[in-house]
Amino acid sequence: xxxxxxxxxxxxxxFKTASIKGxxxxxxxxxxxxxxxxxxDFIQNLNRFSDxxxxxxxxxxxxxxxxxxxxxxxxxxxxxxxxxxxxxITDTISVLELFHGPTLAFKDIGARFMSRCLSYFxxxxxxxxxxxxxxxxxTGGAVAHGFYKVPGIEVIILYxxxxxxxxxxxxxxxxxxxxxxxxxxGSFDDCQNLVKHAFSDTEINIHLFLTSANSINIARWLPQxxxxxxxxxxxxxxxxxxxxxxVPSGNFGNICxxxxxxxxxxxxxxxxxxxxxxxxxxxxxxxxxxxxKETVATLxxxxxxxxxxxxxxxxxxxxxxxxxxxxxxxxxxxNDEDTLGTVRKVYEQYNYLLEPHGAVAYSSLETYLKEHxxxxxxxxxxxxxxxxxxxxxxAIGGKIKIPESLADLMKEEKKTIEINSDFEELKRFLxxxx
Numbered sequence: 001x002x003x004x005x006x007x008x009x010x011x012x013x014x015f016k017t018a019s020i021k022g023x024x025x026x027x028x029x030x031x032x033x034x035x036x037x038x039x040x041d042f043i044q045n046l047n048r049f050s051d052x053x054x055x056x057x058x059x060x061x062x063x064x065x066x067x068x069x070x071x072x073x074x075x076x077x078x079x080x081x082x083x084x085x086x087x088x089i090t091d092t093i094s095v096l097e098l099f100h101g102p103t104l105a106f107k108d109i110g111a112r113f114m115s116r117c118l119s120y121f122x123x124x125x126x127x128x129x130x131x132x133x134x135x136x137x138x139t140g141g142a143v144a145h146g147f148y149k150v151p152g153i154e155v156i157i158l159y160x161x162x163x164x165x166x167x168x169x170x171x172x173x174x175x176x177x178x179x180x181x182x183x184x185x186g187s188f189d190d191c192q193n194l195v196k197h198a199f200s201d202t203e204i205n206i207h208l209f210l211t212s213a214n215s216i217n218i219a220r221w222l223p224q225x226x227x228x229x230x231x232x233x234x235x236x237x238x239x240x241x242x243x244x245x246x247v248p249s250g251n252f253g254n255i256c257x258x259x260x261x262x263x264x265x266x267x268x269x270x271x272x273x274x275x276x277x278x279x280x281x282x283x284x285x286x287x288x289x290x291x292x293k294e295t296v297a298t299l300x301x302x303x304x305x306x307x308x309x310x311x312x313x314x315x316x317x318x319x320x321x322x323x324x325x326x327x328x329x330x331x332x333x334x335n336d337e338d339t340l341g342t343v344r345k346v347y348e349q350y351n352y353l354l355e356p357h358g359a360v361a362y363s364s365l366e367t368y369l370k371e372h373x374x375x376x377x378x379x380x381x382x383x384x385x386x387x388x389x390x391x392x393x394x395a396i397g398g399k400i401k402i403p404e405s406l407a408d409l410m411k412e413e414k415k416t417i418e419i420n421s422d423f424e425e426l427k428r429f430l431x432x433x434x
Contacts, residue, residue, distance in 0.1 A: 001064045003030035003218060006312055015066050016121050019114070019219040020129070022212035027196045029309065030218050031316055036061035038265035046233035051084075052077050054233065055226045058261075059113075062222050067120060075120070076226070079113040084227050086234035086378060089352050092369055093362065094243075094378035096231045103145050103171050104384035104406075105138035106227070106254065111146035113223035114213055119150055130430075131155045132198055133213040134191035136250060137164045137302035138383055141171030143213040144179045155213070156430075158182045158191040161418070163301055167387040167406060174412035182429070186421035187295040189306050192251075197423045204430055215253025216309050224257035228266055231378060244377030246272040246365035248357040249281065250303030252310040254380065259317055259329070269375060273331040274364035276300045276339070276356075281311060282331030288322045299336045299391040300356035302383070332364035339363070343395035353400075355385040355392055 003018045005011035007028030013021065018030040038057075046054060055076035056069075063072055083100045101108030122129055131153060133143050140157045147155045157172050161183045164172075173181040184191050195212060198204050215221045228245070235243055245268050247255040255273055262268050273281050276298040284290045292307035318325040334342075342359040346352050354362055361379035369375060385392045386400050393399055402410070419425045 001036075001062050002033045004033055005029070006031050006316060015063050015218070019117055019217065020121060020211050022210065022217045023196070023199055027200050029216050029313060031313060032062065032218075035260070035263050035317075040265065043232075043265050043267065046229065046236060049233075051080055051230055051233075054229050055080055055223075058226050058229055059223060062218075067117070071120060075113060075116040076223075078116060079109055079223060080226060080230075082108075084230050086231050089346065089350050089362075092376045093365055094235075094376075095352070095358065095381045096227065096378055097381050098227060099381060099384040101142075103138070103141040104387060104403075105142055106224075106380065106382040107138045107142035108145070109227060110215065110220040110223050111139070111142035111213060114217060114219035115143075115146035115150060117219045118153065118211070122152055125152065127209050129153050129209045129211055130433075131213050132158075132195050132210055134158045134188065134195045135164070135172065136160070136188035136304055137168045138387070139214060140164070140181070141168055144172045144175050144181075147213070148175050148179060149177055153178060154433075155179045156182060158184050158194055158426075160188050160191055161185050163187065163297055163304065165301065165388050165390075167389070167410070170409050170412060170414065173414045173416050174409060176415050181416045182426070183416040183418045184421055185418065187297075187306070188304055189295050190421040192307075192309065194421065194423055194426050198426060198430065201427065204427060208430060208433075214309070215251055221253050221257055221310070221313075222260075224254055225261040225264075228258045228261045232266060235378070239376060241376070242267040242269040244268075244270045244272065244365065244368060244372075244375050246274050246361045246368070246377060246379045248300065248303055248361045248380060248382050249273040249275055250278070250305040250308065252281065252308040252314060254382070255329075256310045256313045256317070259314060263317055269377070270368075271329045272361075272364050272368055272377075273329060274361040274379075275331060275333050276303050276360055277333060277335055278304055278306055279331070279333035280306060280308060282333045284322075285326050285329065285331040288326075298356075299339055299388070300360050302357060303360070330368060332367060334360040334363045340391065340395045343392060347396050353385050353392065353396070354381065355383050355388045357382050
């Protein structure tokens with residue numbers, strides 16, 4: 001399987017090169033040359049297969065022969081070595097809980113897969129690799145945990161000052177060792193632009209072996225298909241018909257992975273991009289005008305993205321046919337007031353505790369199902385409520401119990417370096433580390 005650069009289609013690389021390089025020339029994202037279809041018997045009878053076998057079959061075509069079957073089986077087994085349950089909230093709305101991993105967020109899946117792939121590819125390399133990544137919240141902790149103490153890899157995480165939750169901040173700043181956290185005086189888009197600029201800077205790349213662990217990296221993006229298959233496996237046990245799938249969406253890597261799985265044969269009735277006040281994509285779906293906007297800070301901070309990088313991959317999947325995309329994907333924008341109200345309502349009526357991102361998804365799916373009462377669906381709950389205590393506790397009027405693993409973490413010292421959003425400051429920092 002080869003991958004081409006969406007901005008320079010003459011640049012074609014294999015899985016290893018795309019994983020290590022992160023992005024292509026002109027800051028372009030890599031995209032698979034072929035969309036491999038799932039075997040029909042496999043997709044209709046997922047209950048016959050273990051979760052590990054489903055994950056292996058999902059990823060095998062993309063990795064091809066660059067990782068042996070035995071090693072790939074080990075990688076995917078470690079990637080999904082925790083529960084990923086689909087639970088009913090109401091008769092028509094279920095929730096896929098993606099927060100049972102080590103950092104209590106869905107990004108554990110992609111980060112664990114990627115870290116193990118890079119470790120496999122780099123085991124015979126002599127030079128150190130620097131993983132440079134921007135985070136709006138959960139990516140930082142997942143990447144930090146996934147790469148912690150991995151030999152030959154240094155991780156530098158950029159995050160927006162005062163725009164991540166206390167738990168998110170501790171998860172990405174408390175480890176130390178080979179993990180460095182840069183606290184940027186700016187937004188997530190500023191952090192992401194700094195990372196993209198670094199990858200395109202000739203001087204930095206002469207001296208440093210850079211790669212990225214954002215969802216722009218195919219080794220982070222592609223394995224997110226796995227949990228859509230695991231959700232379908234559970235859906236098929238209790239439901240008839242195909243689900244409407246509602247995904248909290250910020251940088252659009254998550255929903256893009258689900259849509260990729262759909263193009264491979266995953267049965268789905270419809271997809272919903274659930275957004276907060278950062279409504280670039282819902283606006284596009286209504287107007288066919290794609291206009292990046294200044295990021296707005298919200299309670300669902302991991303989705304505070306005004307220029308979603310992965311949306312270009314969605315456009316590529318749909319061959320840039322906006323009418324086809326509009327037909328199969330709906331977009332909703334949910335404000336903070338409705339987000340809190342949804343957390344409160346679902347907790348009081350159904351005894352289920354959502355966090356802000358899940359609440360945005362629930363509200364969006366609920367609205368869609370009111371317009372299509374014959375349908376059912378599920379939302380992706382992308383993080384544990386304890387990661388957003390201020391908002392959740394305000395909504396329910398009570399305290400959230402902190403898991404024991406987090407109680408110890410919150411006592412750890414925050415280790416950060418503050419920088420502004422000027423690229424030259426980041427460049428000096430990177431070059432001084434040589």
